[in-house]
Amino acid sequence: MFDFFFYYKYIVRFILFLKKSKIKYNFISILEIKKSVVFFNLKNIIDINNLSISNYYFFFKYFFGKIPFFSSYKYSFKLNIHYYNFIILYNFGKKEIYYVLLFLINDIYSVISKSAVNIKKELNCWEFSINDMNFFLEKKNSIGFFHLKDYIYFKFIFNIEKWLDYSNFFILYKI
Numbered sequence: 001m002f003d004f005f006f007y008y009k010y011i012v013r014f015i016l017f018l019k020k021s022k023i024k025y026n027f028i029s030i031l032e033i034k035k036s037v038v039f040f041n042l043k044n045i046i047d048i049n050n051l052s053i054s055n056y057y058f059f060f061k062y063f064f065g066k067i068p069f070f071s072s073y074k075y076s077f078k079l080n081i082h083y084y085n086f087i088i089l090y091n092f093g094k095k096e097i098y099y100v101l102l103f104l105i106n107d108i109y110s111v112i113s114k115s116a117v118n119i120k121k122e123l124n125c126w127e128f129s130i131n132d133m134n135f136f137l138e139k140k141n142s143i144g145f146f147h148l149k150d151y152i153y154f155k156f157i158f159n160i161e162k163w164l165d166y167s168n169f170f171i172l173y174k175i
Contacts, residue, residue, distance in 0.1 A: 004098035034159040036097045038064070039089030040150050048084050052147035056088045059136075059148065063103060066090050097156075104128065104154050111135060128154040 040056050060068040067090075074085040092100050108130055109117065116132035133148045 004101050005095050008098065032159040033097050033101075034157050035091055035093045036100045036157065037089055037091050037153075037155040038100060039087050039153050039155070041087050041153065042150055043085050045084040045086075046081060048082075050147070052149060053088075055147045056150075059152075060088075060090055064090065064092075064096075064099065066092075100154065101156075108135060124160045125155055125157045127156075130154075 038060070040059075042053070042056070045053070057068060060066050068088045069090060070086050070088055072085070072087045076083045076085075112130070112132050112135050116130065118129045118131060120127040120129075130152045133151065136148050137146060
């Protein structure tokens with residue numbers, strides 16, 4: 001498996017330093033990712049015992065080997081229908097961040113069309129939402145992930161202590 005942590009720490013910094021070492025870039029100006037969050041924002045779920053919820057849960061176990069958390073649980077009862085809203089998420093930190101980056105770039109971003117990805121850039125975080133969930137139907141596995149309907153979100157939070165060029169890390173990966 002390709003190790004993004006090794007690639008980031010030892011190769012990318014050196015390449016940036018050699019390639020752009022004049023005034024604008026140096027080896028310090030590459031972003032350091034503090035943590036990443038992968039989550040599904042589920043809204044207006046009518047049946048809490050539906051197979052889709054177990055598929056969202058098993059998605060984390062299958063691809064990342066982690067058990068996710070449920071947060072922001074809200075319940076409402078309108079017109080004799082029960083509505084459930086919650087977020088299924090996992091926070092990745094330290095070296096686990098680069099496995100999420102590997103999964104996003106290698107398995108998802110390189111295969112689906114770029115119009116199926118929404119990128120929201122803020123000062124200290126970037127959020128990617130994958131709108132084409134049919135990608136997971138085409139994965140050759142015994143599980144299938146047939147009931148994944150809501151978008152998956154990848155959020156990368158950067159450690160920003162001083163002014164840096166915030167885009168140079170993801171420019172290397174053509175994002």
